Amino acid sequence: MEFKLKKGDWIFFLVCLALGILAERSFLHGIIGLSYPVFITCFYGVFFWRYRSFSFTNKKLGLLLIASIWLLSLSFFLNSNMVLYMLNILVIPVMVLIQLVLVTYPVENQWHRWPFVQNLFLSVGAAISYVFRFIMYAPKLAVRGLEKSKSATIRKIFIGVAISFPLLFVILNLLVSADQQFGNLLGTIPRWLLALKIEEEVLRTIATAIYTLVIFGILQVLRTSRQPLPSEPLTQKEKMAWDSVISLTVLTLLNMVYLLFVVIQFKYFFSETLKEGYTYAEFARRGFFELLSVTMLNLLIISTLVSFVEKSSKLMTLVIRVFLSLLVFFSGVMLYSAFIRLFMYEEAYGFTFARVLAHSFMIFLLVILCYSLMRIWMDRLSLVRFYIISAIIFYTLVNTIQLDRFVVERNLERYSETGKIDIHYLNSLSYEGVEGLMELYEINPEHPGLSDLLLQRKQDLQYSVKSWNSINMSRRSAEKTLKDLELE
Template sequence: MELKIVKADWIFLLLCMVVGIIAEEAFFRAEIGISYLLFITAFYALFFYRYRGFSFSHQRFGYLILICIWILAASYFLNDNQFFFALNILVIPALVFFHLVVVTSQKNMRWNKPVFITYMFSRLGAALKYNFIFASLIGKVLRQGLDESKYQVWKKVCIGILISVPVLFVVLGLLMSADSQFERLIGGIPHWVQLINGEVVFRIMVVLFYTFAFFGLMQALIKKQINATMGDGNNQTFRFDAIITITVLVLINAVYVLFTIVQFKYFFSGSLQGDFTYAEYARKGFFELLFVTLINLSITILVLTFVDKTINFIKRLIQILLTALVLSSAVLLSSAFMRLSMYEEAYGFSFIRIMAHSFMIFLVVIFTYTLIKIWMEKLSLFHFYFISSLLYYTVMNVIDVEKMIVSKNIERYEQSGKIDIHYLNSLSYTGILGLIDLYEENKQLPGLKNMLVERKNEAKFDNIPWQSYNLKRVQANQELSTLHLE
């Protein structure tokens, strides 16, 4: 890779450093809140500045990913779900990298083919290579006019120092432990050395890491050095035998027919065999059914992708068997959904149970599309799976799952008089808002007043840095401050 440093590169490097400082301020100073949204704003301002006049590819798909990225970043400001907050630490950077690679790739490149993953890694490698070459060029610029022999000597001295530091760190520690007099001697190191602040050094390293990560990636992507051959994805050498596949599908479908008969007997006759209650029966089989459903989906995808269906009769038979498998999966999903609903009636609503419900609804969408794909072969599975998964994940971030949990549990309390206030208290600030609403309706609920007193005392000393600003947090603290606990 030939590289020439021009004035525009130095300006862009400086702007990357500014965004690197913003990243360090956003992520390493306090708990993440509105700071993520501000960082994404600064990052994409830098990106569109560098790529002004650039002809982007896959623009509609790119806009979809970009909107999802902004919504996920805004969730740190709007909601306070710790599960999604932790997950988005990985999801958002991955989506940003994927978005940049997609919109800067060649127009004929198909992102929904496996070979695109190879292209993404090649772009990451190109970014690292760009930074190494850029660093070497900076070194050449800095040593211009210097005696080459003296430069080599100082270079080797610096290398020797870097190698010695970790060894000296261990040796000094051992010697100081072995001899108190030596420890006092080392403790008498001049005061200016002790003034070196480890935190400042760490933050400088973080800023430099972000600076060169942004600089290398955006510079490498705009070069378009790699011309990957994406292919049409249809030249697959590995195939499942059609007869073996048909045999497997027949046997699996036979088992599901028997299971379906049992399910109809349980759920539509109003009786259960054995000594199980509905709640015990629900808890016993929910995850097993969900796992079997995912196995069915995997089998369907493998058959659609790798089975040779050149003979028309075999093709139709496989389509019928796959349709039966999808319909059997619908029965499994219905059974699992009913089991979970019964379990919630008995024990209340939780984050895991609500997410399981939503995931089953998502699987219904996936299976519906897969059923269409069985009979319309030109449709792309991965294309739909990726977009629907992205939309599902984004929607679950936006709708505030914990607020749904609180409202459902309060509704259950109004109907049955049962509620787990300790679980609501374990939720984030949305749970606190629910406890406040619950207290206003029933001040005599055991343990609720003491719980809110403790939360109110915590809110008095809750100093919110600008990075951590969150609407739910502010709302909860305001309502706690105005709450009169009798």
Template structure:
């Protein structure tokens, strides 16, 4: 690959080097906080400068992605949750790459097709090739005006030095161990090998690696559009047999109808069979129902996507059976939702339980759209699923589910006098704020003061850096330092 580097490319190369330094400072210096948002702001400033004259495509979708990326980055400053902390480290870069490729792809190339994933990997491969070619061009630039024979000699000398250094290090250690006089003679030589800072070298490698990723990807995306893969608008070659799919749907629906009849007889009616309490029954069946619901969704998607339309009568039968399956899934979701609510009444609220509640609401939205898709075939499933999942994930990050957990547990304490202070203390800074609120109200809760004393000591000894700054942690630390124990 031959490349021509102009003045703007060199300026952009310098900016990518600065981005690489900022990335190393932001993500490899401890706990991530405001540094993520700072880096995203700097990254998009460089991106929009480089692409200021570029005709973007899929702009409305691009705006949605940018908003979600910035909100998720801001979560590192506003909230504190270990699950989202880890997920966003992977999710935000993936969304950024998806956004860059989407808005720079040809306008007639749809992002909601499977071929778009292959297109992304093709662009990444081209970025690697571009970096290799760019490095080769730098080598040619260095060679220009120099004598080839001298260059070859110095190259061989450098290779010899690189090979000799580790061998000499081992030999010197062995000889010094064998003879003390020789050890005194060259005693200072091994110290020369310790002058190199391994951590500094690793950080330098990270800087150049990040710089290469930023420079290669954005340079490739900025160049003229590559020829994209042909999109086949025809239906997938794998077609489900109509009779088989209808038979499977019919048998599954019979089981669900019988199950729903049982549910309406005693569960929704307010009575239970056997010796189960509400909490025991809820715990026993919640995950099973949720898993069955996901299986139903998978079956529905497969039949809709791969099923043969067939004749009008057969098509209607399949649509009716799919409708029954979706409605049955809705009843199962309602049952699972009610079971989880009963379990929370008995044992209290947790992050996992609140997250499960929100996920079931998300599934209800998905099933509602799928029900419409069964009868309106022109709608796109993946398009809606992706956008809904993106909005859902961003929303549960921003609203801070930990705060909902703390609030509901405090309300439950006011009604029943039961609360798990040990769990709340492990629930990030939000849980500690809830415990401080209870203590300041004068609530007599066992172990509460001990937990807060430990948290206060940890807050006073914790060392903060600018990268890890977080508003919730800062507020909690301030409240703990101001807290006066009885």
């Protein structure tokens, strides 16, 4: 098929070029801040303008994804947690790609099936192919309308420039030898070129071109009408069904093991006794990750059996549902046990971002377990859809809620009770940690090493380079408070 571009496509390419320039200015000039929500807003403005007459599908989930993407980009402006910062650099582009393919996917409400995942990869491949053809044929398309005489003239000009280079080299050397002032004038040109940082500018130009071509390619490809991939036939799904007797046997053995484990857990946490030789902190550290892994494995087993166990007699179906419900109950007890273990560990060693994040993830797993219990008894519910939507909401909330601030407050409360706090860990957090150090300074300015740490942070903030794309409200708040803080 011949590659063709209409006049509107060239205009859109120029718009994408402007987006590419904005992307390079937003992401490759220091730490990202305000520039990310600005870019996302401009990008979706261009997207909706380009697709203004397009009939979108999966609108509800598409709007949820757009809201999540914008909130995640806004976190670069409001928060300063480096873990989430690095993670979102990878997550947001993937979410944007999924959202774009989702709302242009030709099938409504089929986004939780495997053909949609295949379509994601096919869309990326089609965009790469489109960009390659554009690069190959764009020069031909640009000169297609020129007359042969003009084309020949341009070719002769290039030949003349190539011939002139060796002549100019000889002539300039002779003129420099003849006139020293002329030589001094030419000597300023290399210094001027060095001031331009040519290598850096070339790399930035390449980055701008890549951003432009990626945006142009994916938005051009998704506008074309595409046929959905054929779904798996029903007979194939029936072949994947798990035997009910085998499933019941597996559930019975699992529940027996978990029953014994739960009895031991109740002995520990309600009789306040521990295995001899272990402190609470050691006990918590030994079992937390194992219990969390078992809970997630149980969720996989529950979702698999609910989706693929074969339909048999009403009695067998009822028994399997009861045993699945028991598995959910035991999973909930193990999740609670892991929650308590982590809480004990925090009491012994303090609160950190990773531990608070693990606590929030366990709350997310609890919500998943509750919904899975409902799905066991209600066939019309969809597990995969709920898992995907709840995961999007959970990740967005983690970025929206200031977990670093929560960690700082809990550690300050622990300090008021025990007198223990790790100021170096607070310093390693985002700028919320710096504000926590300043609050600690107001409580106890004599704390060992605290004034030196704050003085160092004050100097770092004072001499750091500031630009519009790196504007961050968390940083500005810390700067203002540090500026007003009088260190002894």
